[in-house]
Amino acid sequence: xxxxxxxxxxETTYDAIVIGSGISGGxxxxxxxxxxxxxxxxxxxKIVEHVVDYPTMNLDPWxxxxxxxxxxxxxxxxxxxxxxxxxxxxxxxxxxxxxxxPYTEEKPFLWLRGHQMGGKSLLxxxxxxxxxxxxxxANARDGHGVDWPIRYKDIEPWYTYVEKFAGISGEPxxxxxxPDSHFLPPMELNCVEKxxxxxxxxxxxxxxxxxxxxxxxxxxxxxxxxxxxxxRCSRGCPYGAYFSSNAVTLxxxxxxxxxxxxxxxxxxxxxxDDKKGKATGVRxxxxxTNEDIEYSAKIIFVNASTLSTTQILMNSVSDRFENGLGNDxxxxxxxxxxxxxxxxxxxxxxxxxxxxxxxRRPNGIYIPRYVNIDEKSKSDKFLRGFGYQGGGYxxxxxxxxxxxxxxxxxxxxxxxxxxxxxxxxxxxxPYHDNKISLNxxxxxxxxxxxxxxxxxxxxxxxxxxxxxQEDAVQMLEKAGLKDILGFDNEHPPGYxxxxxxxxxxxxxxxxxxxxxxxxVHGAENVFVTDGASMTSSSCVNPSLTYxxxxxxxxxxxxxxxxxxxx
Amino acid sequence: xxxxxxxxxxxxxxxxxxLTPSVFSLLQSCQxxxxxxxxxxxxxxxxxxxxxxxxxxxxPRTETPGALDxxxxxxxxxxxxxxxxxxxxxxIRNQIAEFNSxxxxxxxxxxxxxxxxxxxxxxxxxxTSSGKFGRGVWGTGVGPQxxxxxxxxxxxxxxxxxxxxxxxxxxxxxxxxxxxxxxPCKPASEVGNKWSLG
Numbered sequence: 177x178x179x180x181x182x183x184x185x186x187e188t189t190y191d192a193i194v195i196g197s198g199i200s201g202g203x204x205x206x207x208x209x210x211x212x213x214x215x216x217x218x219x220x221x222k223i224v225e226h227v228v229d230y231p232t233m234n235l236d237p238w239x240x241x242x243x244x245x246x247x248x249x250x251x252x253x254x255x256x257x258x259x260x261x262x263x264x265x266x267x268x269x270x271x272x273x274x275x276x277x278p279y280t281e282e283k284p285f286l287w288l289r290g291h292q293m294g295g296k297s298l299l300x301x302x303x304x305x306x307x308x309x310x311x312x313x314a315n316a317r318d319g320h321g322v323d324w325p326i327r328y329k330d331i332e333p334w335y336t337y338v339e340k341f342a343g344i345s346g347e348p349x350x351x352x353x354x355p356d357s358h359f360l361p362p363m364e365l366n367c368v369e370k371x372x373x374x375x376x377x378x379x380x381x382x383x384x385x386x387x388x389x390x391x392x393x394x395x396x397x398x399x400x401x402x403x404x405x406x407x408r409c410s411r412g413c414p415y416g417a418y419f420s421s422n423a424v425t426l427x428x429x430x431x432x433x434x435x436x437x438x439x440x441x442x443x444x445x446x447x448x449d450d451k452k453g454k455a456t457g458v459r460x461x462x463x464x465t466n467e468d469i470e471y472s473a474k475i476i477f478v479n480a481s482t483l484s485t486t487q488i489l490m491n492s493v494s495d496r497f498e499n500g501l502g503n504d505x506x507x508x509x510x511x512x513x514x515x516x517x518x519x520x521x522x523x524x525x526x527x528x529x530x531x532x533x534x535x536r537r538p539n540g541i542y543i544p545r546y547v548n549i550d551e552k553s554k555s556d557k558f559l560r561g562f563g564y565q566g567g568g569y570x571x572x573x574x575x576x577x578x579x580x581x582x583x584x585x586x587x588x589x590x591x592x593x594x595x596x597x598x599x600x601x602x603x604x605x606p607y608h609d610n611k612i613s614l615n616x617x618x619x620x621x622x623x624x625x626x627x628x629x630x631x632x633x634x635x636x637x638x639x640x641x642x643x644x645q646e647d648a649v650q651m652l653e654k655a656g657l658k659d660i661l662g663f664d665n666e667h668p669p670g671y672x673x674x675x676x677x678x679x680x681x682x683x684x685x686x687x688x689x690x691x692x693x694x695x696v697h698g699a700e701n702v703f704v705t706d707g708a709s710m711t712s713s714s715c716v717n718p719s720l721t722y723x724x725x726x727x728x729x730x731x732x733x734x735x736x737x738x739x740x741x742x
Numbered sequence: 743x744x745x746x747x748x749x750x751x752x753x754x755x756x757x758x759x760x761l762t763p764s765v766f767s768l769l770q771s772c773q774x775x776x777x778x779x780x781x782x783x784x785x786x787x788x789x790x791x792x793x794x795x796x797x798x799x800x801x802p803r804t805e806t807p808g809a810l811d812x813x814x815x816x817x818x819x820x821x822x823x824x825x826x827x828x829x830x831x832x833x834i835r836n837q838i839a840e841f842n843s844x845x846x847x848x849x850x851x852x853x854x855x856x857x858x859x860x861x862x863x864x865x866x867x868x869x870t871s872s873g874k875f876g877r878g879v880w881g882t883g884v885g886p887q888x889x890x891x892x893x894x895x896x897x898x899x900x901x902x903x904x905x906x907x908x909x910x911x912x913x914x915x916x917x918x919x920x921x922x923x924x925x926p927c928k929p930a931s932e933v934g935n936k937w938s939l940g
Binding site: 234236237238241242243244245246247248251261363364365366367369370404405406407518520522529530531532533534535536537570573574575576578579580581582584585586588589590591592599661662663665 | 825827874875882898907921928935
């Protein structure tokens, strides 16, 4: 693997600048570089080179001092993140420092960030699903938010384009509400999952249960290795078997010779020239030296992650845009969404004690949306819909068994009981009053205003969650599970880590921030193609759509640039 | 009096090198009490002895190693020393003291000083009075979670310390660091003990 060019000292002018190197920023960099543009990627964290900078990728529990446990100092550093349950000794170095990067929760909100090259593409769930016109037409249909300026047909070829490069494994179903991707062979369901699938599909016509569609390779692809079923993904994968910027898009960008990536670069603002009527560059603070530096470019992609992208736009003020770049509508910072999370049911499964599995499959099952997809499935209790993830595994909690001693010890070394769970992800409506704002009273380590987050799930999401739990219990009952527990942890937004909106796309500059090609209204050489751009939230995992929107926007940017339109 | 305290009182931990006859007899008098063969980083010797004896009762040596064989007591001491904040440390210290005072009150002595039969009685009582963990999904509790008493929490830590030790993880449980593929429906008999890596 070639080293990256991180020397941005001599050259301060580029053809394009990309802010952020996560899922969407990595794609922007690859596409821009491959189209021949000298591209500067600004990354606020450190360089994480594929394989070389994955220090924990091969560690067994006993190789770690505290076998995954965090020290009090680490817990303090991640004092907000720790609520998620995701951060451990094996991944701690890939999660942002909450103390150095504070945010204010006006209402409870969990904001998970990955401040390093690759961002959260190292840490994401890898579930990859196409959105459909059920999603792109949703706002127009029920009048919430504004209409998406695109439809499925606009993004369809770009889904195919990114899928072919990223490598998505899955099973085609032909469902209109969950269009099939260009698939590598699917991962397999285990025996309990197959059993539950057959019962659910028999007893609930219209419901399907499939193996998750995921950005994990099930066969070698474009020089990357296939999944080895270690399930140590979030530490970085030595085989490059899952999609991350580090393993996939940034090496491709680097191979063109057009990429410069500057680490420790905190973007303060996008520089807007009132006379020219466009952005001319980006102002950064070096995180290590506190030095202020300006870089110029004709095309700027803002891919800092949903909230950080909007934070940068809000901080980019000029005479023309007093309230933040592209904010003629007053919608910048508004319409924040996330999926609801950890609501569903779990149960125990009898009859498979002689069955087990080999390999730690980094994937589970998926039940695509089945409500409000047509007249027949229409609910009178809520708008929009939900899907489920879940899975079957041998688990149990050995500490709960009322026994101890020799027999007990030998018993707990054997495989535990089979369990199966499903947990729903519900669509969140775009509410104007779910918002973020700049907080000038709380400054970060570099003296920059931080974010205040003021968002909550409302009645529609609560009604969806109620249905998620009821349906989950009913499905597990019909599937013959025992000891079924329906649950709703009532997590506030942020826990789903699918934060979307705050700089939405739309037809009209008066009600939206971005146009149909993700260009900022009034600053058309600035593009936003991460979660900030989303006009509605679907119930479907969003990352694949960010990838497709990004590739589409770069294609448009370069073609407009050639025509001298931007 | 435990040995550490006796040594402290005798000034040995402060660097005294000459053992007077009276010190000898003081140390001699402690020899009937259980002793540790390792130096805890956090626990007092008495606490560490309780921890070790609990581990030996819950996960004793059989045909396979026991918790003490894989030094689960030393590991738990290290974890409390380095990953607990001050509140957490004070809490476990109080819980062990409370556990021992219950043993004194109801069974006539600190846990470590009880006969095997009485230790069994203590643990049987603790099994029914220290709560149960609620259910979990993706490593996080879901649904109702009742309060967990010291014994149940300790037992959970004991299992963790035991099953994530190198010896158990590699040689007793089924160890497969690089499975290479997924076999979704394998006869459990072909695997044997459960997989060690989650």
